[in-house]
Amino acid sequence: MGIHVEGVSKWVLRDCSFELPSGSVTALVGANGAGKTTLLSLLAGLLSADSGQVRADGRVAFVAQDKPLYKHFTATDALSFGKHTNKVWDQERAVGWLSRFGVPLKRASGRLSGGQRAHISFAVALGSRPDVLLLDEPLSELDPLVRKEVTAALLGFVADEGTTLVLSTHVVSELSGVADRLLLLAQGELLVSGEVDDLLGSHVSYVGPVSTAAPGPGDVVLARHTAAQSQFLVRTPSPVSVAEPWVSRPVSLEDLVLAHLEVAE
Amino acid sequence: MRGLLWLTWRQHRWVLCSTAVVVLLASWLLIELDLANTPGDAVPLSGFYAQLVQTAFGGLVGMFWGAPLVAREFEERTYLVAWGQDVSPERWLAGKVALLGLVAVLLAVPIGLGDGYRGHQDVSWDVFEVSPLVQAGYVLFGLAAGVLMSALVRHTLTSMGLTLALYVAVRMVMSLGARDHYLPTERVLSEVGEARQLPEGVQIVETGYLDGDGHVMGMPSECTAFVNPQNCIRTHGGAHSFVDFQPIDRLPGFQVAEFFAFTAFAAGLFFLAFLRLRRGWRPSRSHRRIAA
Numbered sequence: 398m399g400i401h402v403e404g405v406s407k408w409v410l411r412d413c414s415f416e417l418p419s420g421s422v423t424a425l426v427g428a429n430g431a432g433k434t435t436l437l438s439l440l441a442g443l444l445s446a447d448s449g450q451v452r453a454d455g456r457v458a459f460v461a462q463d464k465p466l467y468k469h470f471t472a473t474d475a476l477s478f479g480k481h482t483n484k485v486w487d488q489e490r491a492v493g494w495l496s497r498f499g500v501p502l503k504r505a506s507g508r509l510s511g512g513q514r515a516h517i518s519f520a521v522a523l524g525s526r527p528d529v530l531l532l533d534e535p536l537s538e539l540d541p542l543v544r545k546e547v548t549a550a551l552l553g554f555v556a557d558e559g560t561t562l563v564l565s566t567h568v569v570s571e572l573s574g575v576a577d578r579l580l581l582l583a584q585g586e587l588l589v590s591g592e593v594d595d596l597l598g599s600h601v602s603y604v605g606p607v608s609t610a611a612p613g614p615g616d617v618v619l620a621r622h623t624a625a626q627s628q629f630l631v632r633t634p635s636p637v638s639v640a641e642p643w644v645s646r647p648v649s650l651e652d653l654v655l656a657h658l659e660v661a662e
Numbered sequence: 663m664r665g666l667l668w669l670t671w672r673q674h675r676w677v678l679c680s681t682a683v684v685v686l687l688a689s690w691l692l693i694e695l696d697l698a699n700t701p702g703d704a705v706p707l708s709g710f711y712a713q714l715v716q717t718a719f720g721g722l723v724g725m726f727w728g729a730p731l732v733a734r735e736f737e738e739r740t741y742l743v744a745w746g747q748d749v750s751p752e753r754w755l756a757g758k759v760a761l762l763g764l765v766a767v768l769l770a771v772p773i774g775l776g777d778g779y780r781g782h783q784d785v786s787w788d789v790f791e792v793s794p795l796v797q798a799g800y801v802l803f804g805l806a807a808g809v810l811m812s813a814l815v816r817h818t819l820t821s822m823g824l825t826l827a828l829y830v831a832v833r834m835v836m837s838l839g840a841r842d843h844y845l846p847t848e849r850v851l852s853e854v855g856e857a858r859q860l861p862e863g864v865q866i867v868e869t870g871y872l873d874g875d876g877h878v879m880g881m882p883s884e885c886t887a888f889v890n891p892q893n894c895i896r897t898h899g900g901a902h903s904f905v906d907f908q909p910i911d912r913l914p915g916f917q918v919a920e921f922f923a924f925t926a927f928a929a930g931l932f933f934l935a936f937l938r939l940r941r942g943w944r945p946s947r948s949h950r951r952i953a954a
Contacts, residue, residue, distance in 0.1 A: 441746065443742065458746065459746050463739060465739040465740045465742050466743065467673065467740055467743070468738070470672070474672060477668070478669060478672075479747065481665025482665055482669065482748060482754075483749075484748045518743075525747060525748070
């Protein structure tokens with residue numbers, strides 16, 4: 398087991414429990430203030446829980462949302478720092494990341510762009526070859542054009558190493574094709590937790606004439622009504638086909654997340 | 663540990679080097695003035711300069727090396743980086759304190775060499791703080807005060823202010839109150855009104871009058887109006903006048919005692935700072951490693 402969390406409460410977080418197998422890639426989503434950073438800090442060991450248990454197996458690396466770095470350190474210094482403060486260090490991997498994304502090695506990080514600083518933070522985290530990698534809003538500082546490339550590169554690294562990756566985001570459109578597990582937090586409560594494939598298989602959207610009740614089985618997550626039609630997004634263990642004029646449609650990960658977030662508002 | 667020394671040097675090299683330059687210039691001037699002057703009755707300006715340097719050094723190191731040490735990591739959020747690797751916060755602090763403490767003690771040596779006016783005749787209670795050992799104790803204490811305040815308040819300016827306050831308070835209490843009593847004083851008695859014979863160079867701690875039974879008595883209020891109150895004191899039962907003092911040959915021993923006192927304070931404060939870091943950020947990542 399990569400990460401094991403049981404009955405954890407801290408600040409906004411209330412009684413969260415979940416397990417993440419090692420080597421899994423998990424997206425942690427939720428509105429601002431939902432408790433994503435608190436949860437990641439607990440996993441990183443920077444905070445201790447008021448109650449409950451947090452366990453992360455092996456060495457953990459955490460990259461905070463604001464990508465803190467020593468302003469006077471150059472990228473080369475930052476890598477020397479990583480080498481000097483870690484039992485395991487992969488210089489080639491760290492340097493490889495920096496050169497791949499064109500980060501200048503000899504300029505103080507205080508004089509670099511936010512994106513370049515983010516790359517230094519990633520390089521230090523990846524160079525330490527962690528068993529668990531926690532990234533808080535990893536893409537927030539990056540140019541939309543390189544986000545896909547960075548995501549693909551990160552996924553490539555963790556897949557090679559069997560690293561357990563947890564990344565938080567509030568940009569839902571970045572999720573598809575990235576995570577194989579989803580944790581959805583709203584106001585400190587864990588609303589959805591599970592494998593993405595299972596979640597997609599257990600949610601369905603019914604569209605049909607204006608109605609107050611859903612035409613099929615399942616718990617209604619979100620109902621939307623317009624003058625001409627009603628739409629119900631329901632959670633059900635096994636989606637069934639519905640009678641005409643209703644249509645059932647599979648939901649996308651983005652629809653699913655947005656529906657849960659919207660209801661939680 | 664080598665990695666931490668590298669980190670400490672990389673992070674603090676400018677402040678270390680600039681302090682070293684200032685200290686070497688200041689102590690060169692001290693020693694120059696010391697050799698150029700001959701001791702007289704009055705303390706020349708250079709003597710005050712020496713006192714200023716020797717009073718300030720430990721406090722300044724505490725304020726500028728110690729007080730920002732942890733606080734700045736919090737202000738710039740780099741504690742997430744510093745303590746997010748395989749090094750625990752306690753080991754990180756140990757590495758920093760080891761290097762900074764060593765350099766501070768080395769710089770204390772020239773600071774404690776010259777008093778600015780007495781030349782080679784340095785043996786005097788007036789220049790108690792002119793001693794590399796005493797200065798080393800002060801600077802360790804200043805550094806420890808800074809590190810502890812830094813770990814407690816996590817805000818650089820506040821931490822600097824508190825460091826200065828703590829340093830000044832402890833130095834004052836020790837030099838005004840405690841230092842004269844590291845060993846019991848010696849006492850010389852004389853008849854009231856007679857000239858007394860004191861050994862040379864002593865530090866006078868207390869003077870007063872004894873009654874016929876040998877008990878210390880206060881100055882009778884009726885006598886305070888007299889220019890020469892001796893007769894009045896005698897009629898009110900005063901038998902002897904006394905002087906309590908520390909002889910000059912105790913000076914080196916007292917300086918050693920001062921060093922140990924301040925080093926012990928420093929050890930206590932460092933210990934509290936370590937406890938603070940340990941309690942706040944446990945478990946670090948290696949502590950949470952699960953045995954297979």
